[in-house]
Amino acid sequence: MTSYVIPPAPQASVPVAGTADRFPVHRIYCVGRNYAEHAKEMGFTGREPPFFFMKPADAVLPVAADETGRMPYPTLTANLHHEIELVVAIGKGGAGIKAQDALQHIWGYAVGLDMTRRDLQNDMKKQGRPWCIGKGFEASAPIGPITPVAQAGDVEKAAIWLQVNGTDRQRSNVHQLIWNIAETIEHLSAAWTLQPGDLIFTGTPEGVGAVVRGDVLEGGIDGLGSLRVALT
Template structure:
């Protein structure tokens, strides 16, 4: 077979033990902290989680300088705990869900907030607000054997050293096992899938030159700087 052009190289996320984790897809859980749901003008509920998807190519490693994206004047940070899937499956039971996890990492869901809210208010998809180049920075992935399954502990974000987000993983409305089971009802999960579990309250805008650091208890930090406009 002759290819028309060479395909893109796979996205490889660094693992704390020196290996690389090939990224397949991103599933991002929305409004999974009650205080953040309220700051976005929505009432928190456990009726059902919701999620959106992003390209694997949006993942960049900690230490990256992210270009400020075009067509926005309101580029926001969102600190997240990220689940890395090791074993696929469909209709995964909550009781078995954690056995599908390879490990965990800190991450960011960078968002063109003005475009997201405009789309939301018009009942349109969020793609232009969320599925943005370099918008999914990821810290080192720590295998379960190293860190277990973090369900409590501080999750925080600083901008230029100032704390902007500060919460506990225990505040998650839907836990890791619940979101894995839920997403697997709609898609057959595969090894390489990442689930961004949602962000606490305190989201806000950044500008070129800002330094953003996400920390989650027991995991490596995810640190990026905001570059000039693309």
Template sequence: MPDYVFPPRPQPILPVVGQTAVYPVGRIFCVGRNYAAHAAEMGQEVDREKPFYFTKSCHATVLSGAVTPYPPGTDDFHFEMELAVAIGASAFRINKDRAMEVVFGYACALDMTRRDLQLSERKKQRPWDLGKDVENAAVFGPLTPAEAFGDIGAQRIWLQQNAETRQDATLAEMVWSVPEIIAHLSGFYHLVPGDLIMTGTPAGVGPVSPGDVLDGGIDGLEPLRLTIGDPA
């Protein structure tokens, strides 16, 4: 064992439905503007030529049921409900016809966003890191193995804020399908087990306040819950 200068941070993990083994989280890739209605509500258009991405640190991972503090540096912290895809085999330059072979499973996810910082940096053509790669801002429910979930189709994806529905759509509304995303992303990265892909959010995103309870779900997956705590 190496003699560390300080103890390394714990490995983020996700529980797996029906298994005692857990899934170690590596990289988190996020697809931007993958629902046309969400792009429109943000004043943007979908790039139908190719998807684009941003990333989150694996150490931003939070499990469903957590209470997380309202983050510093923002007055406009938003929820974004998403389908997360967990990679279970290596893939590099894989064809979209074979892309689903490398999927381990799926989970409900929240891409929590400092919207004011995302927009201010976007106007200056700067990276979105301050808005997107936020501590405690990658929230996941338990993973459901791909074979148990079945084919991705028109499953409902939804989010409630304090029991009021805010987002309500279907996975069929994604501009870029999961195999298309995996195939495209694998042209730039060697995807490996542990990589997670958050596939974008439908319309209806909005701000949260301390004390808010977010409940989200996708048909066929375990739901998730997040409670927003007092400011950090």
């Protein structure tokens, strides 16, 4: 039996839709600028090679179905942005996975938010420094229940949307991804060995913007339900 000098941190996990089971989180990978219109609003065009950043596993803010998650407004920022995303949950690991085999590695899908301290991210970009402070803070990855693949429907053609206080902010379709789910897994697994429990935030459509304390964010993806988060 292993003896630890301090108590190990609790295992980060996400609820599984329709059950009492939990999905254990290993790593969180995120794809940058993976919808064409969002790339344009961020000042980029074209199908550039995909790039990735990471959040710590315990950045997840799991929200059960029919509940409202409570996200503390983070420190050091005056420009917190929402980014609604399809999340892919990996059930079978591997390295060098080819796109034609990639879907076999997926356990399920979920609705997630990549919350971003945009002012800090932009400052880091200007200085040529890593963006971790803008992306990887506590509760920066709210996520709804994971729906198993067999119950998720045609995710690659699903509508994706986000409202803030009942007003549309983001509305698109997953088929607008620049790099689709299988291609993303191929690129990602060339750089890292994917493990069961990894989450992949696949990118956000256009319409990102600032939110403040008291705002209620509600987003969804067809077939995967919705995610509701209040900023406190």
